[in-house]
Amino acid sequence: MANKQMDWDEEFVDEINSSDNNDFVRFFSKILSNWYWFAVCAIVGIVLAFFYLRFTVPTYTIRAKLLVSDERKGSGGLAGSALDDFSGLMGAKSSVDNEVEVLLTTDLMQEMVLADTSYIGYFTKGALRDEPIDVAPFRVQVLSNPMAIRSGIGFEISFGEDENLIFQDSDTSFNVRLSEPFMYPEVGTLRVERINAIDPTERYGFYVKPVHKAVSSFMQALEVSVTNKNVSTIDLSLNTSIPDRGVRQLNKLVQKYTDRNLNDKNVIADSTLSFIKTRLEAITIELAGVEDKISGYKQRTQLADMTEQSRLLLQNSSEYTKSLAEIDVQLSSLDAVLAYLKNPANPRVLPSSVMEQDLAFNGLITKYNSLVLERERLLLANTETNPLVLNADKQIAGLREDMISSLSSTKKNLELAKKKQSQMSVQLSSRIQEVPTIERGFIDLARLQQIKQAQYIFLQEKWEETAIGRTANVSNSKVIDSPRADEYPISPKGKIVYALALFFGLLIPVVVLYIKDLLNIRVVSIEDIKRTSRLPILGTISHSDDKEQVVITKSSRSAIAEQFRAMRTNLEFILNGGNRVLFTSSMSGEGKSYVALNLAVSLALLDKKVLIMELDLRKPSITSKLGLAVGKGFSQYVIRQDMRVEEIIMPSGKHENVDLIQAGAIPPNPAELLVSARATSLMHDLSERYDYILIDAPPIGMVTDAQLLSRYVDTCLYLVRQGYTYKEQLYIPNDLVAKNKIKPIHFVINDVKPRGGYYGNYGYGYGFGYGNYGEDRVVRPWWQFWKTK
Template sequence: MPEYIFTKNATHLNGNGMHDHKPETVTVGGTTTPNYILDRFISNWYLFLIFVIAGVFTAWLYLRYTTPVYKVNAKILVKDDQKGGDIPGQEILQQLEVFSNKSSVDNEVEILKSRTLMEKVVRNLQLYTTIFVEGRIKETEQFGNLPFAVQWIYLKDSLNRATYTFEPAGTEQFRVSGAKVSKTAAWNDTVSLPEGLVKFTKTGLPFSKPAYLIKIAAVDETVANYQKLVDVRIPNKQVSTIDLSLSAKIPEKGEQVLNDLLDTYLRASVEDRNRIADSTIAFIDNRLVIVTQELSGVEKNIQQFKQQNELADLESQSKLLIEGTGDSKKRLMEQQVQLNVVQSLEEYIRDAENSKRVVPSSLLVQDPTFVGLVQKYNTLQLERERLLLSSTLSNPVVVNLDQQLAGIRNDLVSNLASLKRGVQIGISELQRNASSLNQKIREVPGKERVFLDISRQQAIKQELYLFLLKKREESAISKSSNLAIARIIDAGKSDAKPFSPKRSLILLLGLILGIAFPASWLYLRELLSKRVLNKFDITNNNPVPVLGEIGHSADNLLITQTDARNVVAEQFRALRTNLQFVLSDSGSKVIITTSSMSGEGKSFVATNLAAILALSGKKVVLMELDLRKPKISDKLGLANHEGFSTYAIGKTSIDALIKPSGIHENCWLISSGPIPPNPTELFLLERTATLFHELNSRFDYIIIDTAPIGLVTDAQVLARFADATLYLVRQGVTFKQQLQLPKELYLQRKLPKMNIVINDVNTKGGYGYGYGYGYGYGYNEPKRKSVLPGLKKRALTRQ
């Protein structure tokens, strides 16, 4: 069983006879999460059904009369030096290195998006002219399979939109009529229209319609429209492919436009390269004429220079001169060395101290005579030294040897003198030759400089000539084998199904909108309403506990009679049960009812509460203390000549004041009496306190119906006699702003054990969140779902 939690106030009398209230908590049950919004929607299910049907029907109409749009896709591969994607056949151009203009995928994307390229397609296919046929609802564009063709010979650049009606006029003629012109002409004739010159031709197909609409748009406008329809993008940064897509209402037309765009793009790239090749060849031919003349002049200068300086090959002759100078220096150095040797030998032989020594042999002196004399001299000298080992100087043999040695020494001196003169003559000759060679070598740089200058001009002109010849040939070859910068991987092809509108999505959207519109309307209606429409309007930011709810009923004041088994009667029984927890003290019996304004059901709730308490066997008195606008007596059909107002002024006794109510034998009534001029002052009289003291001794419950506390202070004055307060809030009547008043009264504790009772709850409006068990079970009336259980999930605090 769910728990309910009540917070009550223990009541104690203070020294002034007033009640002090101390809070106590009594656990009675549990809480349930409110589901008001869902309940509200369910109660208005017919709105959702109507709007869902309308939404789905509207979606169907949209799908029925909306022209489907197809997606035409194509893919090309672009030569990108950074990402690869080489195109077959470009290896030759790369080897020739003629036109190495770099390309990139990003650049080609921008070219494909360019207006110039699209304008060529529009003009080539004459896309600014569209043909329609009229249907019952809309116009439908026609493409292909037409009985006639429109070809513009000349179209003005600046023109406004124009529409013409085309009708066949017999088998040989046709009629074209517009807003300002109407003409009849024969097939294949040129027709002059305000937009330009146009020719109509037959295609051979039969006319399926009596008339056709021809719409003409400006070229710039058509180009801009098609640019919006074309999407060019790179799949990712790692590839050199480009994906193209075109949105088209007619797949065949979209394929033709996209394929023509690709063909135009490829032709443009080839034409650009051919134009470059033609310009290059023309430039090379002009330069070849000039370079040939200049090269011929330079070659003539070289010829004259060689003839004047007796040069066959300057480089070879210069090399020979340098080699000859080196040989001459080498021979001169050898001769000088030989001269030094001869002089040294001559000095050695002439020196008397060396007369008894052998003459040193020299490899540098190769004269045979000198060599023979040196050998003979050295032999005799050695022989002499051998004889002196055993003989003396006076020995005839030694003396003979000395004589021979002296003669040979003289011969050596003569021979060396002769050699010395020969060497000196050779040295002089070599020195003269070296001077001559040096003179020629000194002349070589000047000649070589002049020759090199002329040769350099010849080399430059010749290299330029050869380069131009080579490039001209390469340009001619490359032009004949020029390839586009890209190749088509997938030609333009339309999808099998249209991508717009999406049938399932549109139907789902219609369904969602059919649900969203009534849901939003119901939600906003309550959100923007100024009056209380549901329990959450009361409980949100309001600490006053809700004690119970009373459903909507007819205008009858009394519905809780003995045999009453309707829903409202059961709600009052639930209110009676909940009051047992609020008035748990045995001395608590006075209940006051009030509200923010008139018309919220205070008299209705007070009367039926008194009746339901009387049905339980309790003695109850109902006090009609709304002295300003009394209703109970009149509704019950009782006389109101005497009542509280006459008692307060001393004209009626207590016994005469208490009258049977006619509701139940345990229920009595104290009517208001005649309306006094000073109702509030009557409540402050001592006789009022005496009345309540007497009533407390006679009755189990005292129900007080007072004036609205939001208008007058009667309820606050009577609150000193009360043990509990029932604050009435009526659905659809009480303003949300007025809920601040019970909140302030509750927080300031101006009324005892204050609780809210919600009146006139409309169960059909989805109010609150419903009873868990339902009141229909076992009763005469059909089952009816009450939407606010009296005390479920609220803490009730007695103040």
Template sequence: MYENNNSNNPFSLNGNTPVAQQQDSVFDLRKVLDILGSYWYLFLLSFLLTGTAAWLYLRYSTPSYKISAKILVQDDKKGGNLPGEEILSQLELFNTKSSVDNEVEILSSRSIMESVVRDLQLNVMYVADGRVKKTEQYRNMPFSFKWLSLSDSLTAMNYTIRPVNEKKFSLSRANLTREGSWNDTLHLPEGVVFIQRNPLYAFVHPEYYVKVVSIDQAVGKYRSLVTMAVPNKQVSTVDLSITDGIPERGEAVLNKLIEEYMKASVEDKNRIADSTIAFIDNRLVIVTKELSGVEKDIQQFKQSNQVADLEEQAKLLVSSTGDFSKQLLDQQVRLNIVESMQKYMQDEANNKRVVPSSLVVQDPSFLGLVERYNTLQLERERQLLSTTESNPLIKNIDQQLQGLRGDLNTSLGSLKSSIQIGIDELQRSSGSLNKKIAQVPAKERLFLDFSRQQAIKQELYLFLLKKREESALSKSSNLAVARIIDPAKSDALPFKPKRLLIYLLAMVAGIVLPSVGLYVKELLNIRVTNKKDITGATKVPIIGEIGHAQNKEMVVAKRDNVTPVAEQFRALRTNLQFILAGPQQKVILLTSSMSGEGKSFVAANLAAVLALSGKKVVLLEMDLRKPKLSDKLGVNNMTGFSTYAIGKSMLEEVIRPSGIHENCFIISSGPIPPNPAELLLLEQTEMMFTKLREKFDYIVVDTAPVGLVTDAQLLARFADATLYLVRQGTTFKQQLQIPGDLAAQRKMPKISLIVNDVKAGRSYGYGYGYGYGYGYAETQRKGVAGRIKRLIGKS
């Protein structure tokens, strides 16, 4: 166990997780800011682009305004009663139940919106040229299109209107040009249009554009734009809103929609009242004739029998049979009404009409059937406004109506049977009185029958007159099921686009876009770019970092050289003292994952800094397959390790000066052998390392990449420490598993990483991180000052 006394070394060299790796596991805001700050120009450019895009969008986008309205709907469950409703409730006529949910559905129906579109001509849009773009106009145009007829197959058509003078104009579209007069009709293939001149506005553009779509398209568009909501379950108010680029048009749409809805609700009530009044009028004609006939029979009876007053004569009889007669009269009235309803229901001409509900005897089950039947009839007529009888929906309603009609007939039959049974029972009960009536003279008895018929017809006649007056009064007092609380009104400021939000989004986009780009770039990068890539992939400690060398020299670690790279090799030399424990540990093996990661460069400079410290160093070029070291140092490679291993050269013959330093020697690889691995297994190799350990203080071995061949593993048995090269921007991230596996399986001794070719600033940490900055900066300042003095002296 040992520790590094050099404050510039942030690594723990005891084989455990390095301190730097532990620090990298914590999010470092300073590091992130430094990385992002190195790309400040990208963020500045992104801010300029997104800010400009936001300004252009706000400058040329069409603002949309939100228009709102509020109505109160009659809801029996929530108490949303309308003014005057309590008076009508006393009549108990046409008492149709309503709820806010049902009324919302009616309000959003297609038929009502179609009426709005047709009345306001919303399928016609006017466009005029602006300074930058074309803008839509509404009601402030010098003319207007009013379609008298329009083809249902029309999808969309664009027209261009060119005013010729105050009386003439020219209309053109694709493959068609027509001339016409203002305030006149124009026959087009799409239909007949009336083009009206508006004298309040003058022509300020040479051309105007009109876009016409079908009614169905316009209805679908505005149904999707209008939203309706009930604020909560405790109230019966409905909030209506629409978003439109022209506030006046949005207000007109909502106001017209409410108007058409209220008008339709009143019309539904009036139609039920009209049907009831018509039925009563027909019955009055029949009952009047029957009553007149009975009265004529009584007149003829009195004249032929010379009867002046039968009241006193029949008083006792009438008083005795009064109770039974009254009950029998009520039952006969009900029977007459039921028979009339049966005739009405059996008449095929009334199949498409609503059933009068106010005349029926108050039977709850029958009233429920009548209410459902009338509701379906009204729904069928409303749907026929926008579809045909062949529509499956209409056929479905017809089937339901047919079933309900059968149920009504069945109910009427049952009701008639029960009434008839009651009449029979009353007639049997009055049998005892009939014996007494038989004693009455035949004339008086016959007169009594006439009087009874007269009373029945008169009672029915008065009942019908009363109901007709009630129906007429109810119709004249019919009110809509809703009233306006707030008419449609537009907001003062546009609903969208929101300027603050757009600029905020532009600011966020200005930060996110380059950040995402940098993140994606880092995510797609498969090579090592920063320290976190290394510490996150392997637990092997980093012993040193070698910066990027600006020049192309092979050896940068010279006696008087204080460049950053030279100082890093000196720091590496210091860190090696903590790995090589004792004077007997002197063999340093350098390997990497693949070729091109700088093993020869690091080996030569490591040997140089070790020689600068006064130690005797030998540099072994053991990359027998692709040797580079001897060539770059200018050493003759005709003889070397390969010739020594096969016995053609002595060890003393292949040890030559390296030219780096007087204490630094080199053994080159020699000619490339056909069997490099077998040469490393020879006994001569072991003998060579034994003799070199006796003669030299340090032995630096440059080997082949361990990720490609096994040469380095074969030499590992002679090494005391292994330096594994990782090159920034070259080594693949997946290859970092190799040193970890070698260390875990103990195939190579004391493995440590050296990060080579580190570019300062942008991507790797905070710079080199080895404490050379002060000296190097001072040297730079001195060098700059010297150059300035020399320039002044020359001038």
């Protein structure tokens, strides 16, 4: 017996595992049976997507590309040319990463906003949304300082008679004259001018917002990036709802960037030219004085040709003179730069090309000039007491001290070199003491002339170089891909929006069905029974809207009648010669009496004598369902020994072959009556009189009466009602069979509502479909899809 029980359990586990493989098919059948919800949700999603696209203003991307002269990634515009040696005059070279940061500065964006008046916008009023436009038939001007705008405004404009304009918003309405300035609080002085003819079918409007808000919105819409680290290109993209205006704004931004870059270079070049010009004027005067002295000296002394010795001495002296001249030139430049640095006035840009021999000092000059230019930019929007300006002043002062220290050290070295050269020159002078005094005086004047002439030539060369560099000054970046708008908007993308709307429209019913299935605790399908219980299913009974308790007749061909006939056929096989059937369930209301009555009539149609025993002694219901008067029944027969069987048997009124034994009076001890000796003899006596005995018992999940009655029957039919019986209650009959407390049990599924889909016409066993073979089918109109019958 133990082995047999183990085999039964293993078979039950295999059956459950097999049924689990059909979960997907079962869930898919639910989707098919609820196809209309998917259609409705999909249509709703498409409609919502349509209105979303109609209400949303499309956004386009404007793209441009710059090429930056970066020594690390590519050659600049001067590389390899004759001007390459002078490129240091224009200041330090910027890398691509630095230029990206410059393009992302708020000051540069503010210049673009002010130049393009991007703080003013125009739109046309629409039924669903306001459509932004680039050009309106009128122009709004802010005559006061745009930076003083403190709050934004937006109005719809109507053009009235006599050049009157009507400004309207949700709260305000007022009139102004066309082309006449007017004052608006927290905005400033405005003026509206007509520039084109007005389309009477259009409704126009405009808005004005603070400059800092416009700058902030453009900073968020602008993206500057270096997409390829191997080249010195910068990609710019601007998101905007007006493509034409976006192209113009990005062009304006690039123009402001190149102008600022070129202006920085020009400031340094102009400062260098001014310094050299001042020095040239002074040296020219000094050189003219020396030449006048030489001319006068020759006239006074009547100096003619020098001797060969004088020529040689002059030649040697010239070399020392040239060396001393170079040192004097350097000292002169140092003195000028030191005087320039020690000037207590405000910081100014320092020339960068007067001391090419000192590379370290030139690096300090470049850094100093960058700080001075940065300080001037800060002063454009801040006061001198601003912490950023004070910090720049501090850095400039520190760098100035470093430069003065560096120049002082260089000056000492030059003075030592000059002293040594002078000593050598004295030694040479001692050798030419024999030269006539007149000739020696001429040599002194000639040496002074050479010194001044060398200074003049040096400064003249530098002036020419700087002037040429100033003329050839170009920005270190250029546009290689002009701003242009994408053909299609980046948002909203219609195809993606519709696809997402359709996807979520189809997903929502799936999720709802899945959650509903997870939260369902009642039996809704045959698969629920298969997963929970190992007991076989005898048949299924469809839902019936008929008010009659007995729905089967001799001529009936309805679906439910065929189901009772199919269950009758299966019952004959499982009885295997027996004739007593027990009806029970988990709780009241699952249709025991209904199924028992109709199955009895179905058996009677085979010309069999059938007896229905109403043995639910606690709550009898068959008598009332048949509309019969309450009379003597089972309880009286068991208690009264003198009562005969014929006294309690009565016709059912539903078929001549179907009889009924009522429950009788409700006893205080129904369990004892069911197992009494007189009840046992009654069962044996009735078995001989009738072909089938159908016993209606109380719910087995509530009382034990059904277990007591199981000793008299050959099989037990356990009623399960769809959508009513709890899944947990299915373990009750399974436990009864496993513990051998009752005869083999077969399930009967009652009140099954066809749902369509994969399981819509699915039945259990032969002939248990929901179809109505042989019966005319009523075709409903397509709009009545929600009906189940």
